[in-house]
Amino acid sequence: MLTYDTIDSLCRAAEEAGQPISQVVLADQAEQMEASPQALYARMLDSLKVMQNAVQAGMAPDLRSASGLSGGDAAKMQAYAATGGLTGTFLNRAMARALAVSEYNACMGKIVAAPTAGSCGIIPGTLLSVLDEGRCTEHQAVMALFTAGAVGMVIANRAFIAGAQGGCQAECGSAAAMAAAALVEVSGGTPRQCADACAMALKNQLGLVCDPVAGLVEVPCVKRNVGGIAIAFTAAEMALAGIRSRIPVDECIDAMREVGEALPCSLRETAQGGLAATPTGQAVKKRIFGSREG
Secondary structure (H helix, E strand, O other), X not given: OOOOOOHHXXXXXXXXXXXXXXXXXXXXXXXXXXOOHHHHHHHHHHHHHHHHHHHHHHOOOOOOOOOOOOOOHHHHHHHHHXXXXXXOHHHHHHXXXXXXXXXXXXXXXXXXXXXXXXXXXXXXXXXXXXXXXXXXXXXXXXXXXXXXXXXXHHHHHHOOOOHHHHOHHHOHHHHHHHHHHHHHHHOOOOHHHHHHHHHHHHHOOOOOOEOOHHHOOOOOHHHHHHHHHHHHHXXXXXXXXXXXXXXOHHHHHHHHHXXXXXXXXXXXXXXXXXXXXXXXXXXXXXXXXXXXXX
């Protein structure tokens, strides 16, 4: 059985089996959970469908959160994507998908926490873009979610995935690493390339603080999801090009843990520092909650 304590062990298991990471993870989970691979696949397919529904619902132009801080930006991004923008229609539509899911979460919609609600737009923004743009099959997308999930399990076991523990690097950073691995796999990359993509994604968000304005998972969380997908795509592209991470992925995870533990309390989801402490951030908090403390 797999222990999910290192990415390296996942890669070695996949290499020894001559299979993608997803395949060995699915077989292992079926054994550990005493369920059939078909049943687990069906459950993961359901998660993919929830992601797709969240993208669709989050695109509504009139969508607004109770605070008024979120909603409507995904529709703007989707409309802008039609122009091609600076980076082309593909990336702009991916950005719109990430915004849609994140805004839908802020509006209390049903999402997949992958690995958390605060980072819920990154995997849909990347993987569904590849699927919807015809660059992979539904089966490949579902299997890639098993790879992403395995990466998330290792990060959770070796470090943390909660902003309250390690800052936003633990949420959006972990999600970007998970998404990067999934992208490499659906693109035909090797398990080691998946690991390199994870490492490069983590390195690019190392030290990212968690500073939600008014304590809500909206500002800057929603737009950080968009940044996360850009990092996931670039990390995957570098890995697929044959670029290696100089620091092994498991050491990157360890570094993320050490950095997270060193962050002051004010920068770990308490809304006491960073953007939450700016004059505008404080004004937003007062508008929403009045003069109440907390």
